[in-house]
Amino acid sequence: MERRDEFLALFLRHQGQVEAFIHGLVRDRVAADDIVQEVALALWKEFDRYDSSRPFAPWARGVASNHVLRHFKARHKEGPNLSPEAVQAVLDASNRDAHDVPSRHLALRHCLESLPQKSQALLHLRFASGMKFEEMSAQLGSSKEAIRKAVARLRDGLRDCIQRRLSMQGTEA
Amino acid sequence: MDDDERLISDYLDGQSSPEDLARLQRRLVESPAAADHFVQLANVDSDLDLVLRRRAGKAVSTPRRWVRPLAIAATALAAGAITVVFLWRGNESLDKTVVTTRPPTPDEPPPAIAKHPERRGLFWEGEPPGLRRSETLMSSDFEHPAPAQPAWRGAGVVACPPGGGHRHCLQSKTWGQQRQLGVTLGDWRNSFLRYTPDLHLQFDYWIGQTTAPTKPRIRVAIQGAGRTYVLDIDAAREGTWVRVTAALSSARYYGEGALADGEAISAIHLNFPWSRNDVFYVDNISLARYAAP
Numbered sequence: 001m002e003r004r005d006e007f008l009a010l011f012l013r014h015q016g017q018v019e020a021f022i023h024g025l026v027r028d029r030v031a032a033d034d035i036v037q038e039v040a041l042a043l044w045k046e047f048d049r050y051d052s053s054r055p056f057a058p059w060a061r062g063v064a065s066n067h068v069l070r071h072f073k074a075r076h077k078e079g080p081n082l083s084p085e086a087v088q089a090v091l092d093a094s095n096r097d098a099h100d101v102p103s104r105h106l107a108l109r110h111c112l113e114s115l116p117q118k119s120q121a122l123l124h125l126r127f128a129s130g131m132k133f134e135e136m137s138a139q140l141g142s143s144k145e146a147i148r149k150a151v152a153r154l155r156d157g158l159r160d161c162i163q164r165r166l167s168m169q170g171t172e173a
Numbered sequence: 174m175d176d177d178e179r180l181i182s183d184y185l186d187g188q189s190s191p192e193d194l195a196r197l198q199r200r201l202v203e204s205p206a207a208a209d210h211f212v213q214l215a216n217v218d219s220d221l222d223l224v225l226r227r228r229a230g231k232a233v234s235t236p237r238r239w240v241r242p243l244a245i246a247a248t249a250l251a252a253g254a255i256t257v258v259f260l261w262r263g264n265e266s267l268d269k270t271v272v273t274t275r276p277p278t279p280d281e282p283p284p285a286i287a288k289h290p291e292r293r294g295l296f297w298e299g300e301p302p303g304l305r306r307s308e309t310l311m312s313s314d315f316e317h318p319a320p321a322q323p324a325w326r327g328a329g330v331v332a333c334p335p336g337g338g339h340r341h342c343l344q345s346k347t348w349g350q351q352r353q354l355g356v357t358l359g360d361w362r363n364s365f366l367r368y369t370p371d372l373h374l375q376f377d378y379w380i381g382q383t384t385a386p387t388k389p390r391i392r393v394a395i396q397g398a399g400r401t402y403v404l405d406i407d408a409a410r411e412g413t414w415v416r417v418t419a420a421l422s423s424a425r426y427y428g429e430g431a432l433a434d435g436e437a438i439s440a441i442h443l444n445f446p447w448s449r450n451d452v453f454y455v456d457n458i459s460l461a462r463y464a465a466p
Contacts, residue, residue, distance in 0.1 A: 016223075023222070024215025027187045080191050086198040090215075093208035097216070108220045127218075128225040133186070152182035158221070159213045 007047045010056040016101030018060045021094050025068050035071055039064045058095045065091045099166050111161035119154055126151055177207045181214050312459035315341040342454040375461045
């Protein structure tokens, strides 16, 4: 297999994990998308340094964390960001997380189906439509804080549900 | 909701105070469990973003008038069409119209200004190497916006400034958080473009802006995969037109978690991540497929 094909195969398999890592740390979606692209290019450029006897995802996330920190440094005047030590802690935690993206998505779909329609609609506005809390507040006639708390509760409930399902899958496997 | 959970949620929602951010950092560093919790919640966010965008349009009502274009776009996402999403706020007057040139016709060579000094998200530049243009999937100079180009829906077709003449453009404004420019492109019920590992597209258009942003960035994306361009527009070139060529290669970008083989490609977005509500004109749009000779 050519080096490029080897890279593409690895990158495409782990792209979702790298994207999730970057989007988790960088909350500006457009900036996070840009970093994902920068990281994809950096990974290709540095692929010769990759030790193929080691897992790809931790290496890719390590490269990604450097780009995230560079982004934080460039944006420091706009407000405080996570410290390098905190980013490292998130990187370590991401590397401990053994679940792949398709398994998570499958679990999420199941968990979403169990939510009431109203909750699904709330998540839809936030994530599918990309609305700000202020916009959701105006549309739904609730306070911004109430909507934020509701989304946070749903997020946490989904996290519990997903972890349960992933554990069950692990047990079944 | 415990304290870790609140700190993490506030961060993910972009609502952390400096004090809370400092506390979150301490917790992440001192507690692996807190860091695991952070990753799990961040993954939920990231996965919701992907999964819900792909499922969008199913049984979720959005009654507010200006949300309708979003719903249309979301429906297109789910149903599998190729769209450019055009969101704008209405017929606000153009009080800063300074576009002074017009885009050339498709047969005219690009003028000297038509270059992009910085392009990111690269896997290849310009036309895909070793491939030839095999099919123009759609194109429009908006001279005859309807019904000659039925693929374009919701387009804000206006006379090109200044004065308009006989030419027509799409008028757009940045909108909301996403600041997506767009027009619904294509009938979402009849998806004609599907993902294959060898899919190569080139999206080409001309953009003119009416104010003077320093280094405007434009992002062209198909379902989460995309490229960002920093346009070569500065104060000296204000009011001119710039050509953007977005080369999108599915084999190199749309991977796991984005599109499956044979799945309909549902959207092309033009994102204009500016902080102001600038006004743009777009003309001479085309979308072409490339294939091995």
